[in-house]
Amino acid sequence: MASTVTRSPREGSKPGYGQLLRTPGAWGFLLPGFAARQPFAMLTIGIVLLVEHTTGSYGTAGVVAAATGVAMALFAPQSGKLADRYGQGAVLMPGVLVHAASVALLTVLALAHAPLWALFVAAVPAGASVPQVGPMVRARWAATLDSGSPLMQTAAAFESVTDEFTFVIGPVLATALCAGVHPAAGLVAEASLTLAGGLLFAAQRRTQPVPNRVAEGAGAAREKRASALTVPGVRVLAVAFLGIGAVFGGMQVSLTAFAQEAGQPGINGVLYGIFAAGNMLAGLVCGAIAWKTGPRRRLLVGYAALTLAASTLWAVHSVPLMGAAGLLVGLCIAPALITGFTLVEGLVPATARTEAFTWLTGSVALGQAAAVTAAGQLADGFGASAGFVVPLAGTALALATVVALRGRLARRPAGRVVARGIGHQVPVAVD
Numbered sequence: 368m369a370s371t372v373t374r375s376p377r378e379g380s381k382p383g384y385g386q387l388l389r390t391p392g393a394w395g396f397l398l399p400g401f402a403a404r405q406p407f408a409m410l411t412i413g414i415v416l417l418v419e420h421t422t423g424s425y426g427t428a429g430v431v432a433a434a435t436g437v438a439m440a441l442f443a444p445q446s447g448k449l450a451d452r453y454g455q456g457a458v459l460m461p462g463v464l465v466h467a468a469s470v471a472l473l474t475v476l477a478l479a480h481a482p483l484w485a486l487f488v489a490a491v492p493a494g495a496s497v498p499q500v501g502p503m504v505r506a507r508w509a510a511t512l513d514s515g516s517p518l519m520q521t522a523a524a525f526e527s528v529t530d531e532f533t534f535v536i537g538p539v540l541a542t543a544l545c546a547g548v549h550p551a552a553g554l555v556a557e558a559s560l561t562l563a564g565g566l567l568f569a570a571q572r573r574t575q576p577v578p579n580r581v582a583e584g585a586g587a588a589r590e591k592r593a594s595a596l597t598v599p600g601v602r603v604l605a606v607a608f609l610g611i612g613a614v615f616g617g618m619q620v621s622l623t624a625f626a627q628e629a630g631q632p633g634i635n636g637v638l639y640g641i642f643a644a645g646n647m648l649a650g651l652v653c654g655a656i657a658w659k660t661g662p663r664r665r666l667l668v669g670y671a672a673l674t675l676a677a678s679t680l681w682a683v684h685s686v687p688l689m690g691a692a693g694l695l696v697g698l699c700i701a702p703a704l705i706t707g708f709t710l711v712e713g714l715v716p717a718t719a720r721t722e723a724f725t726w727l728t729g730s731v732a733l734g735q736a737a738a739v740t741a742a743g744q745l746a747d748g749f750g751a752s753a754g755f756v757v758p759l760a761g762t763a764l765a766l767a768t769v770v771a772l773r774g775r776l777a778r779r780p781a782g783r784v785v786a787r788g789i790g791h792q793v794p795v796a797v798d
Contacts, residue, residue, distance in 0.1 A: 383655065387521045392574040396507050399571065401529060402564025403463070403500040405557060408537025410435060410497065411739060412619050412639075413553035414473070416542065418486065419623075420550040421477050429620055429743025431486045435494030436616070436736025440729040442495040447502055447725030448594070451718055454578040455503045456569040463565030466496035470558040474551045494732075498565045501530055502724030503575075509712060509720050510576040520658070523709045527701050528650035538619070538643070542636030576721070595723035599775040600714040604707045605730040606768045607670065611704060612734020613761020614677060614696065617742045618642055619735075621680070621754030622693070624746035629686055641690045645697025646704075653705050662706045663776050669703030670766040677762050680755035696758070710776060734761060 388394070411432045418428035450458045473489035508522040541553030595601050618639065626635035658665065676696045683689045707727060715723045738761060742754035769776075 384521060384525060387518050387525060390511055390518075392511065392571075395571045396504060396568060396574050397529075399564050399567035400500050400504045401533070402560050403498055403568050404530065404533045405537050405560040405564070408533040409541045409553060409557040409560075410470070410493070411616065411735060412538045412623075413541045413545070413557050414490070415620060415623060415739070415743075416545040416553060417474065417477050417550050420545075421480055424747060425620060425624060425743040426747040427483065427743075429739040429741075431483070431490050433736035433740040434487050434490040435497075436612075436732045436739065438491045438494030439497045440733030440736065443497070443499050443502075443725040443729035443732065444594070444596070444722055446499050447722035448719075450499070450503060450506075451576070451721045452578060454572075455506075455575045455721070456572055457578075459498055459500075459503070459565055459569040462496050462498050463562050463569075465492060466498065466565075467558040467562040469493035469496060470554055470561075474554045478551060497732075498561060498568075499721075499725050499728065500565065500568060501526065502721050502728055503568075504529075505708060505724050506576050506721040507574050511574060519712055520705075520709055523705050524650055524653045524655075524701075526708065527653070527705045528647050530704075532643075532647050538639045539636040542633075542639075546633055595715045595719040596726055598714050598723070599772075600710065600777075601723050601726060603768065603772045603775050604710065605726050607666075607703075607765045608707060608727045608730035609734035609737075610670070610673070610761040610763075610765025611700060612731040612736075613738040613765075614673070614700060614758040615731065616735035616738030617754060617757035617761065618693065618696070620739050620742040620746060621751050621757070622689075624751035624754055625689060626686075628751050631686065634686060638686070638690055638693055642693035642697040645694040646700045647697075649698045649701035650705060653702055662710050663773055666703060666706045666710070666776070667766075667769055667773065669699065669706060670762065670769050673699040673703055674759070674762040674766050675699075677755075677758040680758060681752045683755075684752075714776075737761075 388397075414432040414435065415425070415428045418431050419425055422428065446458055446462065469489055469492040473486065473493050476485050476489055505523070505526055508526070509519070512518050512522065540556065544552035544556055596605070622638045622642070623632075623635045626632050626638065673696070676692075676699045679692050680689075680696065683692050708724065711720065711723045711727070738757045742757040745753035745756065
């Protein structure tokens with residue numbers, strides 16, 4: 368179950384997407400991983416559309432969707448820690464089965480007009496079992512490429528683009544299925560893609576990182592099994608990523624309400640797709656640039672730009688202008704998102720990377736859950752414009768956190784100890 372390690376590019380060569388995608392074994396985990404990522408893009412909007420259809424309330428739909436987000440945020444890091452310890456396949460295979468069953472139960476209960484508490488009973492395991500394929504793919508890149516390889520920045524950008532492509536496809540697909548086939552069709556498709564993609568991804572064992580217990584059994588250096596959250600920089604990034612989640616969640620609910628108010632409910636998926644396409648486009652550009660500025664500075668600039676862009680949403684009242692404003696917000700997300708994931712490589716040891724990545728994706732899910740709830744209540748009570756205040760508030764708080772605690776994001780010099788195990792020390796790379 369060993370990972371293939373790719374040598375760094377020759378000195379002076381420019382790393383790019385073509386070189387990254389020629390990494391041996393990469394396509395084996397990329398293609399099934401794409402299908403298995405769909406829950407993160409389709410689950411929330413699928414729940415919102417189905418529950419709003421059966422209850423007539425965005426607030427109720429937002430609360431149920433938020434339950435899945437909170438459950439994911441709480442359980443995702445534990446899933447990452449287990450994957451680091453026992454291997455990705457051992458965690459993923461039972462997880463996708465539980466997820467598909469939970470989503471099916473939630474769908475049946477919603478169509479049966481079950482009480483709110485019953486929807487929560489199904490929503491919690493549905494969120495807790497969302498497969499953490501994005502962090503697992505990022506961990507595979509980190510295990511496949513040399514530590515410190517210039518391709519790691521390209522890989523981080525490529526993963527952000529892939530994530531955002533799912534946010535282009537997922538919401539549009541879920542909305543089209545719910546509107547054109549059946550209100551439950553979005554969740555049915557989500558569960559089916561999760562099951563098929565997750566099982567295929569789990570079967571790709573050659574490229575998965577070596578589980579900690581296997582490395583220890585082979586006599587490798589033992590690293591302290593402390594949580595990745597004990598690293599100060601990871602805690603700062605986790606808080607900052609709540610703001611990104613606030614944008615995703617706030618946009619999903621508020622754009623739905625905006626389209627309803629405009630008398631064009633079918634335009635919701637298109638507007639969200641434009642927003643996600645902006646994120647994808649910015650991710651492509653970020654991965655192609657050879658950055659000369661440090662990642663901490665890029666993170667500060669990214670969050671400042673995102674906050675400024677989000678400040679325009681509440682004042683927009685026409686569909687074309689909303690498309691333009693959503694595109695601008697999307698363009699500002701990728702730089703912050705990519706830089707945050709890139710920083711993780713130098714903040715935590717390799718044996719805790721999957722867990723660290725899941726803390727960040729879990730923070731996005733938690734921020735999304737809070738934003739879905741808040742935006743749903745505001746949209747119900749005051750209209751779509753009020754719901755758009757949520758992305759602004761979330762990004763402003765995240766920016767304040769990054770500014771105040773930016774010193775904790777510095778990568779420590781190589782050779783400095785960041786964790787201790789039994790008779791060993793773990794160095795990290797220089798920022």
